[in-house]
Amino acid sequence: MSLRNDITDGLHAATKLIKTQSGYDIHFEETSGLIVNLADLTRHRTPLLEIIDGGNEEKLVETSTGQLYRWDLILRGSSRVRENDIHEELNKILSTLKQWAFTVTPSTIHANVLNVKFQNVSAAGLVENTEYAAMEVGIRILYHTVGDY
Amino acid sequence: MADVYGDSSFLDDTRDQLETDLNALLALMATASTDPLIAVVYNQHNVIVRSLNAVSVDLESYTAIPSGLDDGIITRYAMIWSIRIHTDYQGGITDSQKAIRLMDSIKGYLSTNKNFDITKNWRIDTINVGSNLEQFDESFTVGSEMLVTITFTDSHVQA
Numbered sequence: 001m002s003l004r005n006d007i008t009d010g011l012h013a014a015t016k017l018i019k020t021q022s023g024y025d026i027h028f029e030e031t032s033g034l035i036v037n038l039a040d041l042t043r044h045r046t047p048l049l050e051i052i053d054g055g056n057e058e059k060l061v062e063t064s065t066g067q068l069y070r071w072d073l074i075l076r077g078s079s080r081v082r083e084n085d086i087h088e089e090l091n092k093i094l095s096t097l098k099q100w101a102f103t104v105t106p107s108t109i110h111a112n113v114l115n116v117k118f119q120n121v122s123a124a125g126l127v128e129n130t131e132y133a134a135m136e137v138g139i140r141i142l143y144h145t146v147g148d149y
Numbered sequence: 150m151a152d153v154y155g156d157s158s159f160l161d162d163t164r165d166q167l168e169t170d171l172n173a174l175l176a177l178m179a180t181a182s183t184d185p186l187i188a189v190v191y192n193q194h195n196v197i198v199r200s201l202n203a204v205s206v207d208l209e210s211y212t213a214i215p216s217g218l219d220d221g222i223i224t225r226y227a228m229i230w231s232i233r234i235h236t237d238y239q240g241g242i243t244d245s246q247k248a249i250r251l252m253d254s255i256k257g258y259l260s261t262n263k264n265f266d267i268t269k270n271w272r273i274d275t276i277n278v279g280s281n282l283e284q285f286d287e288s289f290t291v292g293s294e295m296l297v298t299i300t301f302t303d304s305h306v307q308a
Contacts, residue, residue: 060289061195061197061287063196068289115241117240
């Protein structure tokens with residue numbers, strides 16, 4: 001098991017604890033690409049949270065005992081809009097994910113994770129030809145390899 | 150104290166002493182529950198900062214002062230040591246007030262504990278107070294840096 005896999009597992013566990021404003025759990029799903037699979041979206045109840053590997057990892061610090069890495073990820077929240085206001089729905093997703101990124105304790109994700117930062121909103125809007133609003137939030141994780149890895 | 154000329158172990162000794170002093174300050178601050186606190190002290194700048202707020206010590210430069218070379222046995226060294234305060238990782242919040250408070254604590258502690266065993270004379274020379282927004286690429290952190298000049302007089306023997 002690689003360190004990145006372990007961190008991803010930790011991220012799964014941590015994001016599953018996110019509660020929406022209305023109090024019900026976010027359903028968790030992991031995707032490997034940036035393409036929204038409409039079939040995946042419609043077969044799940046919402047709100048739906050997906051973790052997407054941004055594919056951007058960089059070694060920042062190299063020491064004699066380990067390395068420090070930066071890893072960019074995207075959290076995509078989707079929610080069924082129906083008669084609701086799409087802006088209200090998008091704002092709920094944004095505020096929920098943003099608050100999580102600002103308040104999560106990095107070590108609860110994994111002992112080697114040092115920092116989690118909200119980066120930006122990378123996409124927001126109504127998923128075409130559906131009744132789903134989707135919001136993509138970029139986060140940046142700093143993790144190190146000192147230790148057992 | 151007589152060292153073989155060319156022996157630079159005094160650099161390691163000075164770094165160790167600075168690290169010891171800063172760890173003593175860390176313990177004092179923890180006991181007094183000051184805010185902010187120092188979590189960890191590192192003895193080099195190229196380090197993975199695993200806890201914040203961190204302090205790191207590293208040698209900036211040193212030079213032999215030739216005034217003591219007349220009789221060939223006395224050399225004075227001027228060492229410039231860099232002490233960095235790491236308050237966050239790059240991209241995070243740069244808290245100037247936190248950095249200044251920590252800087253003041255370190256300056257105050259070092260100023261009142263000047264009696265290094267291994268040095269004959271030392272003093273704080275410069276403090277980079279205008280650089281609370283510094284980014285340290287060796288550790289991917291932000292914070293402040295102060296420079297401490299330490300002079301050391303050594304008598305040499307032939308190898």
